[in-house]
Amino acid sequence: MTLTQLEIFALVAEMQGFTAAAVRLGISQSGVSHAVRELERELGVELLQRRQGRAEPTDIGLQTLERVRSILGLAEAMRQEAADARGLRRGTLRIGSFGPTSSLRLLPLLLAGYRHEHPGIEVYVDEGPDELALQWLQARRVDIAFAALPDARFATCPLVEDQMVAVLPAGHALAARERVALADLCAEPFALTGAGSGEMVSRLFLAERLRPDVRYRCGQLLSTLETVARGDAVSVVAELSLPSRRCADGYVTRPLQPEVRRQVGLAMLDEERASPAARAFMAMAARLRREGGLAQAQPGA
Template identity: 30%
Template sequence: MELRQLEYLVTVTEEASFTKAAAKLHVAQPGVSAQIRQLERELGQDLLDRSGRTVRPTEVGAAVLPYARAALAAVAGARQAVEELTGLVRGHVAVGTVTSLGQAVDVAGLLADFHHSHPAVEIGLIEDTSDNLLQALLTGRLDVAVVSLAGELPPGIGVQVVVDEPFVVAVAPGDPLADRTSIALDALAGRPLMCLPRGTGLRTVVDHACAAAGFRPRIAFEAGDPTVLAQFAVRGLGVAILPESLARSYPGELHAVNLTRPKLRGRLALAWRTEGPSGPAARALVRQARAALPERTEDAPA
């Protein structure tokens, strides 16, 4: 019995197909079939039911699968232990970031530094909403992510806040609000607002605050990039709700009005999974990212 045979058995079962398993394993299909046949001859029982349109484990195969997975996991664990003890980190890390990140966190610089420290590690990057990124962390599809925080975090997620700043109302100089220094949130009821899409931290904060104030926001424009919202506001298309630093980066073109009753804040955080398996490459990335991104609090300058 060889580990390769156990790997083929598990993969064929997961893919329910010899063809798909062979493609995933990057080997020829006849080789996969031959190795599993050899394993079946050694055990004296059929492990896979090939009679249907999809391949399924037989009763014996289903009984063998947990042991096959355990053997493969044990080998992977042994390799990880050796790599950690010798300082040799290989493998793959999956990183996520909110689409609306902008220049708030230098993810490119962070990943470049990590690649320089661990050139043998492959790095994958995706952009999505905070809700989807947190779910991907929980399911193991991501190892670390930069997310926008709003509400309670799901269990099993650790975070380090790296940006914490107020949200403000941003309007063009000719807007009726341009002579105001502050405004209560409920004064925006009925005004056309521009905001990030649902699922983002900023939008969640705004929706919850408006609901608590007794009105539903009238969202006239949505954009995944807050700089696009700022440009819409410059053109006088409505009221944009933006991070303060972004609104104030358009001097003469945008007027930032402080939000009161309630004050709204945006927080970006480095997030990672605290429960479940985690490889040495993922742990190394989390350690390096936490060291490179100082933790922020409401009173600390961003």
């Protein structure tokens, strides 16, 4: 069993295909298939099911994949610790990001500073809903993830704070109010976004034992805003997720009553076992926050 075999298996499982993994690695498909077969032969189990051009992990393959990611994470940490002794000149960093709040407002500012300080580190970004980003972190698919804080499961670094707001069609009766209660929104058709803070919105209604009349489930925030602007529904989103320049004049926002605040930051599994590249990113983010370098990411900026 070699690290190369483990890396190939993990990549095939992630991309669900031998061809895609071969293209990513720059080697032949037969080489990828041979590495996986040898690993399966040594372990004596089938790790991947091949069907209809896809490769999906078996039950034991999923368990093995979790172990493999831990091993590869430790190996990468060892490489980076050696690189750290040489000035952190090489290494990789994988970041889990969600929605416009992190991907459009926070991440560009953080990456600009990080690439300036550590140009030799290769950074990969996976984007999905907030809960999925944390699942990637727990599965060690990413080294760091953006998260709504606090979260006692992880080592965290708070970055910015905003609030949840109701999004209403311009001219809607509720738009005349300074603040809007969740209960008032339950009488209207509701658009639930699947991006960014969608999970948090669902939990807010559940905590109040309320059930919004969800007529639209939008995969993207812009689709949610467009649905509201047409007058088809109302919604609730995080203020920081809204476009810095309004893409439409057909909607307005109002704070919730009572106010619901949200803190966004970075999370990692274990600071002591994290790679030097991940620790350096967290340290740089904390420094930027202290020095006011994230001010332009705040609401209204």
